[in-house]
Amino acid sequence: MRQDHIISAKQLSRRDIEAVLDRAAEIAADPSAYADRHEGSLLGLLFFEPSTRTKMSFSAAMKRLGGDIVDMGTVESSSVKKGESLADTVRVVEGYADALVLRHPSEGAAQMASEFVDAPLINAGDGAGQHPTQTLLDLYTIRENAGFDDLSIGIMGDLKYGRTVHSLAHALTVFDARQHFVSPESLQLPRSVRYDLHESGAEVREHTDLDDVLSELDVLYVTRIQKERFPDESEYHEVAGEYQIDAATIREHNEDLTVMHPLPRVDEIDHDVDELDGAQYFQQAHNGVPVRMALLDMVLEESR
Amino acid sequence: MSDDPELRVSKIRNGTVIDHISGGQALNVLAIIGIDGTSGEEVSVAMNIPSDRLGKKDIVKVEGRELSQNEVDVLSLIAPAATINIVREFDVAEKHRVERPGRVEGVLECPNRNCITTESEPVDSAFEVLDDGVRCEYCDTIIREDIAAHILVS
Ligand SMILES: [Zn+2]
Numbered sequence: 001m002r003q004d005h006i007i008s009a010k011q012l013s014r015r016d017i018e019a020v021l022d023r024a025a026e027i028a029a030d031p032s033a034y035a036d037r038h039e040g041s042l043l044g045l046l047f048f049e050p051s052t053r054t055k056m057s058f059s060a061a062m063k064r065l066g067g068d069i070v071d072m073g074t075v076e077s078s079s080v081k082k083g084e085s086l087a088d089t090v091r092v093v094e095g096y097a098d099a100l101v102l103r104h105p106s107e108g109a110a111q112m113a114s115e116f117v118d119a120p121l122i123n124a125g126d127g128a129g130q131h132p133t134q135t136l137l138d139l140y141t142i143r144e145n146a147g148f149d150d151l152s153i154g155i156m157g158d159l160k161y162g163r164t165v166h167s168l169a170h171a172l173t174v175f176d177a178r179q180h181f182v183s184p185e186s187l188q189l190p191r192s193v194r195y196d197l198h199e200s201g202a203e204v205r206e207h208t209d210l211d212d213v214l215s216e217l218d219v220l221y222v223t224r225i226q227k228e229r230f231p232d233e234s235e236y237h238e239v240a241g242e243y244q245i246d247a248a249t250i251r252e253h254n255e256d257l258t259v260m261h262p263l264p265r266v267d268e269i270d271h272d273v274d275e276l277d278g279a280q281y282f283q284q285a286h287n288g289v290p291v292r293m294a295l296l297d298m299v300l301e302e303s304r
Numbered sequence: 305m306s307d308d309p310e311l312r313v314s315k316i317r318n319g320t321v322i323d324h325i326s327g328g329q330a331l332n333v334l335a336i337i338g339i340d341g342t343s344g345e346e347v348s349v350a351m352n353i354p355s356d357r358l359g360k361k362d363i364v365k366v367e368g369r370e371l372s373q374n375e376v377d378v379l380s381l382i383a384p385a386a387t388i389n390i391v392r393e394f395d396v397a398e399k400h401r402v403e404r405p406g407r408v409e410g411v412l413e414c415p416n417r418n419c420i421t422t423e424s425e426p427v428d429s430a431f432e433v434l435d436d437g438v439r440c441e442y443c444d445t446i447i448r449e450d451i452a453a454h455i456l457v458s
Contacts, residue, residue, distance in 0.1 A: 108420040
């Protein structure tokens with residue numbers, strides 16, 4: 001893989017993605033073989049908005065490779081509060097670490113920051129934009145459970161604002177996947193994502209009713225519909241209720257369904273689904289560690 | 305009055321004639337080159353003139369002004385068929401067709417208020433030119449309609 005920075009899943013070819021997933025599978029099968037692989041290396045964490053879990057997952061990944069982390073801490077305690085630009089911050093922190101992880105509330109922040117540093121920079125989420133490591137761990141989970149050959153996947157919930165959805169949908173276009181998008185009309189895919197899917201020639205269908213496709217899916221990827229997206233609460237409850245799933249529905253229509261969710265969930269997946277074999281959302285979150293280990297291993301190797 | 309559209313607007317001595325502008329876009333072209341009439345330039349505009357090539361076309365003539373490359377790039381987005389004639393001493397000294405660039409840098413403002421290029425960072429906006437619009441290289445926002453409204457005011 002010849003990538004200095006990991007900004008967007010869009011930059012990754014099928015071969016790049018498979019290389020990361022293969023490495024992650026090797027790591028998951030024998031983590032001890034990687035335990036001191038990056039001893040002495042430091043990963044700089046720049047989280048400009050709170051995302052405790054993504055940060056923990058990156059920290060765990062770096063430490064399980066034998067390396068360590070240096071953490072900028074919260075924005076309140078850093079120079080950013082004094083009005084320092086992001087471009088300046090990353091140029092300073094680059095001197096403290098061998099690779100950087102950036103989470104920022106503005107779209108395009110990682111792209112811009114990467115233009116100012118030589119150390120590999122990994123985007124851990126930029127506003128409503130990209131979150132490539134989430135996409136890679138989603139793909140890993142799909143591959144482990146259903147494989148990519150002749151895959152039929154449903155993606156349900158907030159498709160308009162959900163960045164994990166946009167990134168995943170784009171990444172799936174390089175595989176042989178049929179994508180079904182299930183959402184209320186007001187939360188359908190935005191224009192830029194439709195444009196990409198259309199350009200890639202992906203096989204895509206849109207639905208407002210999960211029943212139309214549930215029985216033919218291998219994987220259902222559920223996302224949360226946020227209250228803030230609706231002008232009033234009653235409308236939210238009316239709409240959100242339509243995009244929930246429970247164990248009885250799965251047993252009745254599609255027993256073999258793999259169910260995924262980027263978490264945290266609220267009530268879009270009923271707790272009774274947790275007992276089913278296909279409930280993979282916790283495993284999906286755990287997969288973030290070997291996938292991030294694989295990615296860190298590759299970018300650190302590359303930058304040597 | 306003559307039927308020759310070239311003669312409907314006055315001849316200029318030194319300056320730029322932008323011809324074959326898509327019908328109705330002349331005022332946007334003036335906006336791109338930053339002319340609103342208040343600074344006293346001699347400007348002639350003809351709009352919705354019958355044209356074999358375009359159906360209807362606009363023409364803009366500006367005395368004492370030549371266009372910069374940035375201005376031509378943005379012009380190409382809203383008037384892809386335009387021709388630019390540089391006039392010196394009443395004669396056409398140079399004739400250019402606009403060319404659609406692959407990208408435009410620093411001339412459009414991203415409409416996404418949450419885009420990093422709209423914050424006080426040392427970075428210029430950059431847009432990839434698509435067949436039917438432009439797309440922010442930082443946040444992926446696509447502008448399709450009324451590109452002229454997003455021109456950066458310097
Ligand atoms: Zn933008």
